[in-house]
Amino acid sequence: MFLNFANWLIYGILGFSANTKIGSALHFFVYDVIKILFLLFTIITLIAFLRSYSNNAKFKAYIEKQPRLLAHFMAAIFGAITPFCSCSSIPVFIGFVESGLPFGVAMSFLITSPMINEIAIVVLAGVVGLKITTIYLVTGILVGTLGGYIMEKLGFKKYLQDYLFKLEGHSAGTTCSCAKDMTNYTVKERLANSINYAIDLFRKIFLFVILGVAVGAFLHGYVPQEFFMKYMQSNNLLAVPLAVICGIPLYSDATTIIPIAQVLIQKGCATGTVLVFMMAVVGLSLPEMIILSRVMKKELIIRYCIFMAITFTLVGYFYNIIF
Numbered sequence: 001m002f003l004n005f006a007n008w009l010i011y012g013i014l015g016f017s018a019n020t021k022i023g024s025a026l027h028f029f030v031y032d033v034i035k036i037l038f039l040l041f042t043i044i045t046l047i048a049f050l051r052s053y054s055n056n057a058k059f060k061a062y063i064e065k066q067p068r069l070l071a072h073f074m075a076a077i078f079g080a081i082t083p084f085c086s087c088s089s090i091p092v093f094i095g096f097v098e099s100g101l102p103f104g105v106a107m108s109f110l111i112t113s114p115m116i117n118e119i120a121i122v123v124l125a126g127v128v129g130l131k132i133t134t135i136y137l138v139t140g141i142l143v144g145t146l147g148g149y150i151m152e153k154l155g156f157k158k159y160l161q162d163y164l165f166k167l168e169g170h171s172a173g174t175t176c177s178c179a180k181d182m183t184n185y186t187v188k189e190r191l192a193n194s195i196n197y198a199i200d201l202f203r204k205i206f207l208f209v210i211l212g213v214a215v216g217a218f219l220h221g222y223v224p225q226e227f228f229m230k231y232m233q234s235n236n237l238l239a240v241p242l243a244v245i246c247g248i249p250l251y252s253d254a255t256t257i258i259p260i261a262q263v264l265i266q267k268g269c270a271t272g273t274v275l276v277f278m279m280a281v282v283g284l285s286l287p288e289m290i291i292l293s294r295v296m297k298k299e300l301i302i303r304y305c306i307f308m309a310i311t312f313t314l315v316g317y318f319y320n321i322i323f
Contacts, residue, residue: 002038006031007212025221031260032213038208042200048194054187063105069149072108076144079112080137089113097164104152111308112144114282120258127262128271130321136275139319142241143311151307159300186261239273240316244309247280257281273317276312284308 006027010016016023063071082089089110096106116137125133154231185193257278289301296304 002031002035005034021221025217028221028263029213029217032217032262033210035126036209036213036259037202037206039126041198043122044202045194045198048197049190052190060179061141064101068102068104069145071102071105072149073141073145075105075108075148075224076112076141079109079144079181080116080141082109082113087266093163097160103157103160104148104150106148107151107156108148110142111147111283115143115279116140124249124261125257127258128265132271132275133321135322139315140199140279143315147307147311151304156300156303159297161295161297164295186196187315211300217259217263233288235268239270239288240276241309241313241315242321243273244280244284244312247277248284248286248309250307270320272316275319276316279312280309284312 009030010023010027010077011018014026016026018027035224063074066074078091092113093106093110096109097103121137124136251279261274261278264277265271284305289305292301292304
């Protein structure tokens with residue numbers, strides 16, 4: 001349906017040729033925009049509805065009873081199924097820490113949450129296939145699990161802002177707007193709330209999605225394949241760390257960066273290099289670090305960035321070996 005509409009609009013109504021750069025770029029843009037935005041709204045509504053039956057307080061109480069490594073794994077899983085709005089990672093992380101959840105477990109959530117979400121996984125599977133998406137998903141959860149565990153063992157908790165230690169063990173009421181208590185809501189009320197939440201979130205992100213697709217469309221139509229073949233092939237040992245470094249100043253959620261990743265892979269870039277570029281953009285962005293300064297001292301932010309950059313680099317080399 002979406003492909004037929006793009007064909008009709010670009011090649012039929014506007015009269016562009018598929019063999020031209022501008023025709024190819026515009027077709028890519030229209031097709032991906034309508035496809036991704038449709039998936040976004042539909043899945044955000046569905047996940048918000050399902051999440052209305054969950055309870056963060058019960059999750060905290062349950063996870064504290066588990067063996068520590070399993071608790072890290074469960075927190076990473078929880079991070080992977082949270083929506084990608086900013087209210088779903090850092091504020092929830094703050095709430096976890098303030099309520100007394102172990103620091104490392106909260107970090108496992110924080111690491112995984114930006115990199116993986118249910119919407120991005122669905123979109124990524126449609127772009128790069130189920131095999132690569134599954135490996136990306138498993139790797140992201142493992143990075144979150146081990147990252148939080150290692151940071152806790154290294155004693156990074158002492159680098160949290162001092163006020164958190166005063167609040168630790170007490171509920172600070174730090175919750176995101178999408179986590180409101182709907183225990184007594186009817187199904188109709190839950191659905192209406194989910195749609196309203198989807199509309200509100202959609203308004204906040206759709207321009208970023210369009211921008212990301214536009215960049216992808218430009219790369220698809222105008223950037224020579226030889227550029228990427230030369231600098232981002234798997235036989236270029238510096239390509240992976242360079243991709244990680246280049247991703248840090250950028251800001252995007254996982255869904256927005258996927259169209260760009262799609263084009264980079266199509267242009268001949270090594271798959272592992274592109275995937276860790278995605279990870280760096282969504283998990284190490286400068287805006288995220290600025291927000292984290294609310295709860296982390298600069299010593300922890302620096303250690304966090306170094307640890308994640310090294311981890312992403314190693315993961316990138318691993319990806320390039322197996323793909």
